[in-house]
């Protein structure tokens with residue numbers, strides 16, 4: 001059977017699963033998987049429900065990789081790898097989603113019970129229905145559609161359902177990567193856990209993050225006699241202006257990113273003196289830097305120290321610079337990587353939209369794959385209601401994303 005004909009059959013079958021997909025969403029919502037550090041029991045109950053689904057629907061070689069966690073009642077955090085056989089095993093097409101959810105937050109902001117998902121005007125509402133169940137359910141039913149149509153995917157399909165994404169992934173994908181050899185260099189790895197409303201953003205790269213705290217120490221005095229003190233706030237203000245020159249020292253552009261430059265923004269400011277007529281002796285502010293991956297974080301830190309030393313000499317203050325967060329970006333996935341091309345083709349076929357590879361300013365879970373030497377792309381079609389009250393999933397997005405995966409399973 002030609003690939004377009006096969007795709008049409010599978011896509012129709014996915015449409016026929018609409019109610020079943022909604023039902024699985026509701027079922028998964030009812031077994032909250034909150035990490036112990038956020039006050040929950042972990043993912044075990046949800047993992048068991050998903051194991052039942054995999055076992056009942058023709059998935060093979062399903063295994064649970066248990067990351068030890070004494071804070072979870074089960075004693076571990078479950079990660080599931082499961083497969084569906086394709087025509088060739090030369091590569092595996094992976095879809096990775098995460099089982100854990102964030103707590104619902106303020107209950108009064110919800111229109112209904114966040115754990116009793118409900119359907120309203122083409123949307124499913126509930127905690128976790130978008131993040132990350134929309135594409136989890138989409139991936140499972142894409143495979144189920146191949147089975148129902150007795151059509152073989154071109155390559156083996158791998159389904160990864162991981163724990164601990166919301167609180168750092170140490171007991172999730174990071175553990176799986178360190179303790180298995182499940183992933184191979186030629187595999188396509190899709191992480192549908194980020195995206196935009198139109199489904200046109202394929203995330204392939206991230207900027208490094210550097211958050212710094214600046215404490216400037218001068219000398220307190222009466223504001224009418226500034227010469228008797230050293231104004232820490234004034235010195236810090238000159239430092240902020242000096243730090244703005246980082247934009248010139250690290251001025252390279254990369255069109256993969258929006259904005260295409262490294263950014264260095266003063267953000268948080270701690271209160272100094274409570275009254276107007278005192279020269280503040282101590283001042284604290286913070287800088288949030290998002291740096292293109294081509295730069296080394298260490299070079300930024302050196303430049304910051306030079307700026308601080310200049311202001312110290314000029315104003316006779318003492319400046320303590322400390323790191324709040326420092327994360328060098330993972331090596332980017334190439335915008336020309338197979339996984340990006342496969343997604344572009346499928347998005348064009350299903351949503352009739354031209355998607356684009358993009359870098360973003362913050363970290364994503366795909367970075368674990370990239371650091372381990374694998375190409376991975378994040379993509380999904382979402383309204384980005386994750387972590388909000390009344391989180392929802394467009395049912396059409398769940399079906400559409402399922403067809404995007406199915407299209408990729410049929411690509412050469």
Ligand SMILES: [Zn+2]
Pocket residue numbers: 098131132165193386
């Ligand atoms: Zn997520």
